[in-house]
Amino acid sequence: MTIARIVAALIALTLLATVPLWIANGFYVNIVSQILIYAILALGLNILVGYGGLVSLGHAGLLGVAAYTTAWLLSRGAGQLESAAAALVVVVAVSATYAVLSLRATGIGFLMITLSLGQILWGTAYRWISLTNGDNGITVTSRPQPLGIPIASANGFYYFTLIVFLAAIASMALFVRSPLGTSLRGARDQARRMTALGFNVWLIRFFAFLFSGFWSGVAGLLYCYYQQFVSPQMMALPASAEALLMVISGGTGTLLGPVVGSLLVVIIKNVASAYIERWNLVLGAIFVAIIVFMPEGLVPGSVRLGRWLWVQIAGTPRPATAAKEPAP
Amino acid sequence: MIALRVTRLAKAFGGLRVTRDVNVEVAAGERRLIIGPNGAGKTTLFNLIAGEIKPDAGTISLFEHDITGMPTRRRAHLGLARTYQIITLFPRDTLLHNVTLALLGLSPLRWNPVLPLMRQGSLRESAEQALARVGLAHLARRPLAETSYGERRRVEIAMALAQSPKVLLLDEPFAGLSIEERREVQKLLSNIPRDVTIVMIEHDMDVALEFAERITLLHFGEVVVEGTRSEVVNNKRTREVYLGE
Numbered sequence: 386m387t388i389a390r391i392v393a394a395l396i397a398l399t400l401l402a403t404v405p406l407w408i409a410n411g412f413y414v415n416i417v418s419q420i421l422i423y424a425i426l427a428l429g430l431n432i433l434v435g436y437g438g439l440v441s442l443g444h445a446g447l448l449g450v451a452a453y454t455t456a457w458l459l460s461r462g463a464g465q466l467e468s469a470a471a472a473l474v475v476v477v478a479v480s481a482t483y484a485v486l487s488l489r490a491t492g493i494g495f496l497m498i499t500l501s502l503g504q505i506l507w508g509t510a511y512r513w514i515s516l517t518n519g520d521n522g523i524t525v526t527s528r529p530q531p532l533g534i535p536i537a538s539a540n541g542f543y544y545f546t547l548i549v550f551l552a553a554i555a556s557m558a559l560f561v562r563s564p565l566g567t568s569l570r571g572a573r574d575q576a577r578r579m580t581a582l583g584f585n586v587w588l589i590r591f592f593a594f595l596f597s598g599f600w601s602g603v604a605g606l607l608y609c610y611y612q613q614f615v616s617p618q619m620m621a622l623p624a625s626a627e628a629l630l631m632v633i634s635g636g637t638g639t640l641l642g643p644v645v646g647s648l649l650v651v652i653i654k655n656v657a658s659a660y661i662e663r664w665n666l667v668l669g670a671i672f673v674a675i676i677v678f679m680p681e682g683l684v685p686g687s688v689r690l691g692r693w694l695w696v697q698i699a700g701t702p703r704p705a706t707a708a709k710e711p712a713p
Numbered sequence: 714m715i716a717l718r719v720t721r722l723a724k725a726f727g728g729l730r731v732t733r734d735v736n737v738e739v740a741a742g743e744r745r746l747i748i749g750p751n752g753a754g755k756t757t758l759f760n761l762i763a764g765e766i767k768p769d770a771g772t773i774s775l776f777e778h779d780i781t782g783m784p785t786r787r788r789a790h791l792g793l794a795r796t797y798q799i800i801t802l803f804p805r806d807t808l809l810h811n812v813t814l815a816l817l818g819l820s821p822l823r824w825n826p827v828l829p830l831m832r833q834g835s836l837r838e839s840a841e842q843a844l845a846r847v848g849l850a851h852l853a854r855r856p857l858a859e860t861s862y863g864e865r866r867r868v869e870i871a872m873a874l875a876q877s878p879k880v881l882l883l884d885e886p887f888a889g890l891s892i893e894e895r896r897e898v899q900k901l902l903s904n905i906p907r908d909v910t911i912v913m914i915e916h917d918m919d920v921a922l923e924f925a926e927r928i929t930l931l932h933f934g935e936v937v938v939e940g941t942r943s944e945v946v947n948n949k950r951t952r953e954v955y956l957g958e
Contacts, residue, residue, distance in 0.1 A: 564817055564833070565826040571803060571814055578801045581763060582818030582876070583789035592826070 401547055411539035415611075418543045420651045421550040422607045427631040427643030428557050429600030434629065435638030436561055437593050438573030440496045442625045443483065443503025447598050449510060449620025451476040451605030456523040456615045457516070465529035473602050479506075480598025484591045491576075503625050510617040522616030525609055536610070546607055553600055557640055560596060569593045570638075634675050636682025645683050715777065716741040716880050716910040717762065722771030724754075724761060724934075731757045733934040735771070739880075739927075742907040746925030747914045748945075750955055754934035755914045756798055759882050762912075763795050764788050775880060790819060792879030796869040796886060798914070802857055808868055809853040812840040815872035843875035844868075847901055863894030870901060874909075881905070883913040887920055895920055918956075922946070930955060 404417050426448055433439040451472040458468035487498040510517045517523065528536050536545040560566045571579045572586045579586050609615055618624070627650060635646025653671065658664040679686025717739040724732040731754045739745045747755050760766045762773055764785035772781045780788055803811050816836050817823045831837065844850045847867040852860060857868065866886060873881055886902070887895050899920050905911065915921035922928075928945040930938040932954045938945050945951050 559827050559829075562829045562831075563826045564820075564822050564828070564830045565824055567810075567814070567830045568817065568823055574803050574805070575801050577765065578797070578803075579814075579818070580785045581765070581789060581795055582815050582872070583786050584818050584823065585786050592824075596826070 405540040405543060414539040414543050416655050418546045418611060420648050421546045422604050422611060423631060423651055424644040424647040425550055425553045426601055426604035426628050427647050428553055429597045430628050431632045431637060431643045432593055432597040434632050436569050437590055441499040442496050442629060443499035444601050444628050445620045445624035446503035446506035447476055447480060447601040448605040449506060450479045451602035452609035452615045453510060453517060455606055455609050456525050459525050460523050469606055472606055476602030477595055477599055480595050484594035488587060488590050507617055507620045510620055522614055525613040528610045549607060554640060634672060634682060636684035639684050642682050642684040714741040718774045720772045722761060723769045724757060725769055731934045735936055737929055739910055739912055741910055743910055744924055744926045745912045746921050746928045748928060748955060749931035753931040755931055756884055759884055794873040794876045794878035795882035796873050796884055798884040800865050800869060802865060802868060804858040807854050807856055808844060808849055809840050811857055811868055812843050812871050812875050815875045816840055819876055843871045847871040863890050866890060878909060880910045885914055887915055887917045
């Protein structure tokens, strides 16, 4: 890691740690919590989309499975820890089922299978009323108290979410640099060659799916605690598409991209919608602009723009970073 | 000892029979050349041996171990390595990373989801040695996209050799190379120890004939002629279907 990157990470960490100090309004602190929750979902999805080359349109289903499992268990008197643990076990099991069914294909076939699985889960939540309470959803009456620390307030919940977010990003950073993460990128770029080299491409993708599903489930848990309510809406197709847009707009195959994408989408959804009635139009226009001007996403696009500006100002290109070690 | 045995191998794509009752036996340590006009089924034969396509009939064995129904990845673990006619490497990554991947493919480390790959000293050292073997150590940290075609060909060979194969399938390793690059690759291949059996497809008869001990001529998916260099070159059928006389 270069000194510039370490400094940037420290600045980002300081900013994140002091959010409640410079944003006094609890509403906006909650918005930042929401950004972090969606960032965890987008980071999880990015493992498949960015590093695995597998575009999923069913990840909101995994988010919903974890949220519904914990909400359902809590509504039946189970403890917070048991509910959370069970939710994660269930979401990993559902992810395994997703993976077994969808990894029969790649490309558009994979996308269609994940879309269908997501719709099945949404339909189940919507129509299996005796289990899920249908469109009325399930209300969660309380948030957990990790290590006895209450997280009922906006600030308390924010710090809890921040810790989970940092754990997510650290685990992703480790994963993408690890042999398994490297193999996943290899399978994305040259599946045939990887097989000839002795890799089990299917199994690599399967493990990546479980990892991705696990973090989507963690995001679902946080979503459940945040909203204290779950409904079929959270696992509908637009929610999956939104998560995918976060990944694509920020930049696939980068750790920062999905975070930036989440920031963009959540701010437009929550803030712009308060002032502009047709905020969807604004969101759409922004996405079109990103695709036209920075098709690789905001983060890689900004890096490219920065390099171009450097050349314009300094007159010489910056030393190539690609010649170091493979970028994750 | 027979390193590679192909018996009555057949493959058809729809109505097109690309491999017809092919029988090939390659002794351990042998240098075998597969020749034939375009469309003769040479690369298909390699794909069948490597397990990338399934045969309709026949068997393939590696050191008398039947591998006909075995997945491609397991054949690699048994010591079968190959290069491709059309280079299929990882252009965004460095040469070192490409070769490290080849080593990782056979290492139990490949399932590790935590440890940074590039801090695996033993893999890295082996990768550097493999690159040095093909004369590319000085370019180890250069992205593959910034190398010449000839250098990429050598990376392909370095990746295959890094896996310490028992049988190496080389699909047109001289294709697209300059005269100087051909000489370098030729020297490189001649330095491969005898414990590696090599089967090579090649059109450049000057370099290929110098390399080969035995030659198999394929035509329309069939073995037409097989024998030593002089037997095949002097055969009337060879001149008819391949040398164009």
